[in-house]
Amino acid sequence: MFTFIDVFAGIGGFRQGCDLAGGLCVWACEKDKFARQTYASNFDIDDPEFAYDFAKDIEDVDPKDIPDHDLLLSGFPCQPFSTAGRREGFAHEIQGTLFFELAKIIKEKQPPFFLLENVKGLLSHKSGSTMFTIMRVLNELGYKVYPKVIDADGFVPQHRERVYLAGVREDVGSYWHELNGPWAEFEEDKFRKPPKGYVQLRHILEPHDQVSVKYTMSDRYMAGLRAHTIKQAAKGNTFGYRIYHPGDVTGALTASYAKSAQSILIHQGEHMNPRKLTPRECARLMGYPEHFNIPVSNTQAYKQFGNSVVPGVIWAIMHAMLPWHYRE
Structure with missing residues (x-):
C-alpha cells in the first residue's frame, strides 16, 4: 500500500484512480466549495487516517502540517510564469503561481514520488519556457521527471490529451534500479492502455x-x-x-x-x-x-467533470510508475 496526498483535489479523480491501485489518501485540499461538496459525498473524509484540511486555500497551508506521504498528486492551474529572477532560484522565479505552492510542499516533504497533470498546451506555453522552468525547478528539488502526453481514448470514449509529469526522487530511483533492474520510468510497455476505440x-x-x-x-x-x-x-x-x-x-x-x-x-x-x-x-x-454521487447542480456538474482527470488513466500510471512493493 502507498499513501498519497490530493492537492487541488477537485472532485477526486486522482483519488478514485489511486484508491483502485491500492493507495490510501492521508490529506487533501480543495478551495472550491462545490467541488468539496462532491468530493465529500463520495469519499470518507471522516476517516481518522485522513487529515481533513479540505477547506483550506493551498496558499494558506503550511507544508510542515501535511502528513508524510509516498506520493503527491496534483492537477494544477497553469498561471503565467514570470521569467524574472532566472538566477535567483525557484522560490523567486515562480513566486505567486500555484505551482510554487506545490514546489514548497515537495521541497519540505520530499515524497518518493509525485504525479502532476495539466493541459497539453503546457508544453508549448510561452514557447516552452514555462515547461522548462517547471522541469528545472523539479530537477533542482532532487527529482527525475518523466513528461508524457496521454490520450484517455481507450479508457473512455473521449479524445482527451493531457500531459503528466511523473516524478521520482533521485535516491529512490537509484535504489530500485540497483535492486530490481530498471525501475518503472513511465515507459510505454509498462503503461497499460486499452486500444483506441475500445470504449465507444x-x-x-x-x-x-x-x-x-x-x-x-x-x-x-x-x-x-x-x-x-x-x-x-x-x-x-x-x-x-x-x-x-x-x-x-x-x-x-x-x-x-x-x-x-x-x-x-x-x-x-x-x-x-x-x-x-x-x-x-x-x-x-x-x-x-x-x-459516484453527483450532489450539485447540472451547471456545476458539467464544470467539475470537464475539469477532472480520468481515473482509469491514473490507475494505469500508478502501475507504470510505482515499484511493485508500493502496490501490494
Whole structure:
C-alpha cells in the first residue's frame, strides 16, 4: 500500500484512480466549495487516517502540517510564469503561481514520488519556457521527471490529451534500479492502455427514451450555431459544432460544457435536433463509476467533470510508475 496526498483535489479523480491501485489518501485540499461538496459525498473524509484540511486555500497551508506521504498528486492551474529572477532560484522565479505552492510542499516533504497533470498546451506555453522552468525547478528539488502526453481514448470514449509529469526522487530511483533492474520510468510497455476505440460512445449513453427533452437543443440554438459557423468560415476562422453517433469517440469534455455544448452533441435521428450529454453521461465519459454521487447542480456538474482527470488513466500510471512493493 502507498499513501498519497490530493492537492487541488477537485472532485477526486486522482483519488478514485489511486484508491483502485491500492493507495490510501492521508490529506487533501480543495478551495472550491462545490467541488468539496462532491468530493465529500463520495469519499470518507471522516476517516481518522485522513487529515481533513479540505477547506483550506493551498496558499494558506503550511507544508510542515501535511502528513508524510509516498506520493503527491496534483492537477494544477497553469498561471503565467514570470521569467524574472532566472538566477535567483525557484522560490523567486515562480513566486505567486500555484505551482510554487506545490514546489514548497515537495521541497519540505520530499515524497518518493509525485504525479502532476495539466493541459497539453503546457508544453508549448510561452514557447516552452514555462515547461522548462517547471522541469528545472523539479530537477533542482532532487527529482527525475518523466513528461508524457496521454490520450484517455481507450479508457473512455473521449479524445482527451493531457500531459503528466511523473516524478521520482533521485535516491529512490537509484535504489530500485540497483535492486530490481530498471525501475518503472513511465515507459510505454509498462503503461497499460486499452486500444483506441475500445470504449465507444454507445457504452455510456442513456437509452433514448429515458433522456429528458430538456437536453435537446432548440431550433433557435441550432440555427445560431449554423449561422456562427458560416460567419466564422467567411473570416477564415475555424469554428464548428460536432454531432456524434453511438459508435464514435468524442472530443474533450470542457469545463464550459454547460454554456457551450456544441463541442459534444449527440445524434438523435435525422428529424430531431441533437442533444447535450446529461451529467451522468459526463461522469461515465470521464470514467467515473455508476455509484459516484453527483450532489450539485447540472451547471456545476458539467464544470467539475470537464475539469477532472480520468481515473482509469491514473490507475494505469500508478502501475507504470510505482515499484511493485508500493502496490501490494
